[in-house]
Amino acid sequence: MNLEEYIHQCRQMTGNETTDPLTPDSLIGLFQCFRPDGKSIEAIFPTMEEKEDLTDRLDQLFQVAGNDRRPDGGRDAYFVIRQPPPLAPSEAERLGRSWLDGIRSLIEHCDREDLLKVINPDIQIRILEGIPPKHRKIESEQSRRYRSIGKWGVLTKAISCRVEATALHEAYYFIACDPMLRDYLMWPFYRDTTKLRDPLAGYFQLWRHGVKFRIFEESQIDLYLPRQL
Numbered sequence: 001m002n003l004e005e006y007i008h009q010c011r012q013m014t015g016n017e018t019t020d021p022l023t024p025d026s027l028i029g030l031f032q033c034f035r036p037d038g039k040s041i042e043a044i045f046p047t048m049e050e051k052e053d054l055t056d057r058l059d060q061l062f063q064v065a066g067n068d069r070r071p072d073g074g075r076d077a078y079f080v081i082r083q084p085p086p087l088a089p090s091e092a093e094r095l096g097r098s099w100l101d102g103i104r105s106l107i108e109h110c111d112r113e114d115l116l117k118v119i120n121p122d123i124q125i126r127i128l129e130g131i132p133p134k135h136r137k138i139e140s141e142q143s144r145r146y147r148s149i150g151k152w153g154v155l156t157k158a159i160s161c162r163v164e165a166t167a168l169h170e171a172y173y174f175i176a177c178d179p180m181l182r183d184y185l186m187w188p189f190y191r192d193t194t195k196l197r198d199p200l201a202g203y204f205q206l207w208r209h210g211v212k213f214r215i216f217e218e219s220q221i222d223l224y225l226p227r228q229l
Contacts, residue, residue, distance in 0.1 A: 010044060065081050101202075
């Protein structure tokens with residue numbers, strides 16, 4: 001099955017009969033069509049050997065963020081964690097370290113010495129609570145480490161994988177506009193090529209607990225836990 005045939009098949013599953021071009025952009029919003037419980041989501045991966053793993057990851061997503069209803073009666077366009085389970089600071093630090101180790105493993109696989117020097121093992125992790133400040137938008141004011149982590153998506157996009165992954169790339173991204181969440185959910189497509197088991201498992205656990213990361217200092221990453229009421 002080629003790229004256009006697979007995109008057409010996915011659009012048919014959601015009843016989308018538009019005549020828009022058959023491009024990955026035309027599948028943006030695909031996963032939102034399976035809310036709130038992700039029922040029948042496995043139909044997206046009919047004959048893939050990665051089907052079970054891909055479906056299991058999406059099941060995890062729907063369990064924690066499948067309900068799109070807001071408290072005010074509106075609806076979320078993206079998948080949002082509304083009631084994150086509590087997370088101990090010590091566990092958040094452990095998961096943060098696992099996440100950073102995973103980033104390093106992919107950087108090593110891609111032989112990017114320039115990034116490896118920035119994402120080094122001596123990064124400090126600080127655990128905070130509450131609403132995090134926004135990352136700086138002006139690139140010259142951003143830390144090198146923040147910019148380096150932002151290049152993660154460039155690394156995964158260069159990994160050779162099957163046509164279905166190319167077709168679903170944008171749909172996965174627009175689940176939450178989060179490239180690391182996207183790549184955790186898509187990792188079964190990358191596993192055979194990289195031989196890396198699950199470098200973003202720690203990140204997903206932080207995400208499902210509502211933890212946000214911020215990087216303002218070269219030597220430190222801040223993890224913000226939701227304030228416990």
